[in-house]
Amino acid sequence: MDTVKEILFGRYRLEELIDVFSFLSAEERKELFTYLDLREWQPGELVLESGEPANFMGFLVEGKLSVRMAAIFPGKFILLAVLERGSLIGEVSVVEEGCRHATVVATEKSSLLILTRGNMDLLLRQTPALGLKLLRRIIHVLGHRLSKASDRLARLL
16 A cells, blocks of 8 residues: 555654554554545534444544434434544444444544445455454443443433
8 A cells, every 4th residue: 555545645644643543553553544544524514324324434533523313303312422532433334234323423623534344344354363453442442332321321210
């Protein structure tokens, strides 16, 4: 690949993203970056929409996103989370086909490094140890989110 996608799309130096990918070594980060693409959203733009086919995950490297679910009242929503730099979105989609379960909206100009399901499959075939590390990170994030959701539910009951 072109010098790690031309030093991450001419926008980021590798060392600027250490905090987002702290679970990886410098060599692993370089390898992972060859499978990623950069996408940007303006405030108010939909990043993911509930019900749409899920085919990519993202690493939030800049900006803020709100995660929402539709409420029972038309046009209203429930705010589930506000995500900042370092957060993952859509992580289940790289391991399982299906539809999105929530809507994600950019609340600030936001940039994500995108990993498609196809690139995840390629990564798992070409560098299985790195793929396993990424899957462990996804499981860690999902476990943390499940724990927080359980705590909130317990307080409501």
